[in-house]
């Protein structure tokens with residue numbers, strides 16, 4: 001079953017076409033890697049798929065339904081973008097993890113400290129991490145926090161934009177294993193990775209999506 005599909009996407013920045021007529025799809029249960037040179041627009045494409053950038057031309061569909069017809073909060077709760085450098089509101093890690101559960105779109109979900117703590121142990125952290133000030137986290141700790149927050153919210157598709165790039169190799173492997181379990185744990189889930197590390201792409205992705213600059217395809 002196709003979960004997320006893009007057809008004929010075109011994006012211009014500052015008067016030049018970044019990509020033109022890009023199409024791709026990811027099925028339920030799949031893990032794909034989006035590959036392209038630096039500056040080809042991988043982040044912009046992931047953000048477009050996540051409903052965070054305007055679709056200038058072409059169409060994005062989730063569960064066969066055009067993105068533009070979805071209520072956006074619901075869409076973004078299902079198709080979630082993880083940036084390389086997450087930015088958090090003021091407060092502790094616990095506040096950061098708990099805050100989205102107050103949003104209407106997540107009203108069916110309940111924040112469970114026990115589940116947050118369980119996930120933290122995967123990264124060799126205990127509950128004391130929840131009391132840390134989110135503003136002073138290291139790059140890697142910020143990525144762990146953003147990853148945990150996303151997993152606790154149980155989206156369908158996770159779009160990972162260099163989302164493990166600041167982690168040490170051992171923690172990267174733990175994150176990969178956790179995400180792999182998450183993907184296969186329930187039907188209807190998929191991952192899309194942007195990673196500059198070919199070895200990581202080899203480990204985590206079943207296939208590659210190519211993003212070539214407009215005019216070179």
Ligand SMILES: Nc1ncnc2c1ncn2[C@@H]1O[C@H](COP(=O)(O)OP(=O)(O)OP(=O)(O)O)[C@@H](O)[C@H]1O
Nearest residue numbers: 013014018036037038039040041042043044045196
């Ligand atoms: N909001 C924006 N407005 C104008 N230009 C932008 C905007 N966001 C990104 N760009 C430009 O679009 C191009 C693609 O950026 P993007 O970050 O998507 O590339 P990328 O493939 O993810 O790059 P990298 O592999 O280096 O992370 C860059 O030239 C960038 O400067």
